[in-house]
Amino acid sequence: MTRAAWLFAAPALLGLLLFVALPFVLAFVLAFTNLRLGSPLPLEFVGLEQFRRIFSDPAFLRALLNNAVFALVVVPVQTLLALGLALLLNRRLKGLALFRTLFFMPVVFPLSLVSVVWVLIFAPGANGMMNAFLETVTLGAWQPRDFLHDPVLALPAIMLTSVWQGVGFQMVIILAGLQAIPGELYEAAAIDGASRWRRFWHVTLPQLRNTLIFVVLVTTILAFRLFDQVQIMTQGGPRNATTTAMYEAVQAAFARQQVAKGAAITVVLFLIVLLVTVLQRRLVRQEREIA
Amino acid sequence: MKRWRINGAIYLGLMVLALVFIAPILLMVAGSLKPDARVLIEAGSWRALLPDSVSLQNYGDVFSRVDFTSYLLNSLWITGCVVVLGLIVNAMAGYAFARMQWRGRDLLFGLVLMILIIPLEAIAVPLFYQVTLWGWRDTYVVQIVPFIANAFSIYLFHTYFLGLPRELEEAARIDGAGVLRTFVSIIVPNARPAFASVAILTFLTQWGAFLWPLMVTSGEAVRPLPLGIAAFYTLPPLQWGDIFAFGVMMVAPVLLLFLVFQKWFVRGVAATGVKG
Incomplete structure (x- = not known):
């Protein structure tokens, strides 16, 4: 049995070893060296030098700030929007499946394509779709802006693009969570005479807690992985207003051949992901202990 | 009222x-x-x-301005290989972890679960260095092989196989079927939802892959569609009609699959949430 089991598991384990575990360990090793592709300097260990460098690099600090701001805005907005859509769709009405399809559709669009389409939506001048839309809803008060070249508006433009593409994913997960709530809980609440609002507050939300924590976790991690939209829509500009940790890592390792610096950035990225994940596990466990 | x-x-x-x-x-x-x-x-x-x-002028223009067919075939080949090989490799691993007794199983499965939280972004730079040393850059292999084994796919298969009734395998074993026969003729046909979920999630991820191909390819010969549209969009003169025609053709296969297999798409995505 053991032999057969090993044969069954071996290909996948070998793949994970070579293409996840090995580079993962390598990231921690490289981050402490001076490695540069094509550099004539001998390879040596430089201790925390790369970390000292990235944390005194204004572009990287700005990148971390942008990732954090992105997370702080997109996580609550996208989660609440997804929750709202899921609640709207979680009832027995004709035609709701069609709306679910429509809201989910952007999820199957590659981010590269989404980014290109939204570049046109954010086109400068009164002829740009977003400008024209804002001018209409503000009854002409909106002055046309060049969103993607505006230091204040460029990041929000990327946020909006990302929410549009991603909210359907979260919606479907929350919808599955809603449908897993036992109907008896609502019946019991109705017998107790609980209002619609109280049923939402005392039945739906507590039952949905783990799902919501998971959605928040995934969205937060996505915020720190942000890359495609930045690469296509703004290249990190204007003046680093939209750069991200991943964009800086690729710039370092790829455009400037500074593999060690890029590795140091991804180590920081991993530590952030780890922190968020541990936090989520804690929150879920707490709830299980109470229950 | x-x-x-x-x-x-x-x-x-x-x-x-x-x-x-x-x-x-x-x-x-x-x-x-x-x-x-x-x-x-x-x-x-x-x-x-x-x-x-x-x-359909714009559609014709796309083909005359860039080698769309090449991007499309590259995407189909890379995505197809990752999906098919990934299903085989990860389903077998998931089965070994869920239904076979062997030494080291629990420890290894614990490691797989830990690997689950490492996103590609966190290892992209060292992996890039690794494949550079191996001389793998600018190939199909570099876009396929690293993504076949997938911790999350193993996890999904593992969960699904755990829920299958034991009697299925026992009946096969009494008939004298070996482990491989049991797996292929009994387990696989009874685990279609798991295969569909994993196939769809892998397909979506690979079809949209952008960061990795950008890092490891430089020539157009092996580049997939996402890099194609990024390059086409910066190719002067800027003609939005052409760019959108490229976009429609790029997303059409996915959209078609989505509309036909919608139930499975939604289930596949919902399955990611079960983790919590």
Whole structure:
């Protein structure tokens, strides 16, 4: 049995070893060296030098700030929007499946394509779709802006693009969570005479807690992985207003051949992901202990 | 009466939201069908969302301006290989972890679960260095092989196999079937939902892959569609009609699969949430 089991598991384990575990360990090793592709300097260990460098690099600090701001805005907005859509769709009405399809559709669009389409939506001048839309809803008060070249508006433009593409994913997960709530809980609440609002507050939300924590976790991690939209829509500009940790890592390792610096950035990225994940596990466990 | 009004309000709200959600898609599809110049002129009005003239000129232009077929075939080949090989390799591992008794199983499965939290971004740079040393850059292999084994796919298969009744295998074993026969003829046909979920999630991820191909390819020969559209969009002269035609052709296969297998797409995505 053991032999057969090993044969069954071996290909996948070998793949994970070579293409996840090995580079993962390598990231921690490289981050402490001076490695540069094509550099004539001998390879040596430089201790925390790369970390000292990235944390005194204004572009990287700005990148971390942008990732954090992105997370702080997109996580609550996208989660609440997804929750709202899921609640709207979680009832027995004709035609709701069609709306679910429509809201989910952007999820199957590659981010590269989404980014290109939204570049046109954010086109400068009164002829740009977003400008024209804002001018209409503000009854002409909106002055046309060049969103993607505006230091204040460029990041929000990327946020909006990302929410549009991603909210359907979260919606479907929350919808599955809603449908897993036992109907008896609502019946019991109705017998107790609980209002619609109280049923939402005392039945739906507590039952949905783990799902919501998971959605928040995934969205937060996505915020720190942000890359495609930045690469296509703004290249990190204007003046680093939209750069991200991943964009800086690729710039370092790829455009400037500074593999060690890029590795140091991804180590920081991993530590952030780890922190968020541990936090989520804690929150879920707490709830299980109470229950 | 009151019920009717609430439902009416819900439908109205959903309709407004739906319009906002499909506006960018309509913009793309309508834009791909009209003359390039009109796309920009009409971008600020509702006309942008409707095709006023229908012409396939832009689609033809895409093929004459770039090698679209090459991007498409690269994407199909890379995605196809990762999906098919991934299903085989990860299902077998998931089965070994879920239904076989062997030494080291629990320890290794614990490691797989730990690997689950490492996103590609966190290892992209060292992996890039690794494949550079191996001379793998600018190949199909570098875009396929690293993504076949997938911790999350193993996890999904593991969960699903755990839920299958034991009697299935026992009956096969009494008939004298070996482990491999049991797996292929009994387990696989009974685990279609798991295979569908993993196939769809892998397909979506690979079809949209951008960061990794950008890092490891430089020639157009092995580049997939996402890099194609990024390059096409910066190729002068800027012609939005052509760009949108490229976009429509790039997303059409996915959209078609989505509309046909919608139930499985939604289940596949919902399956990711079970983890919590």
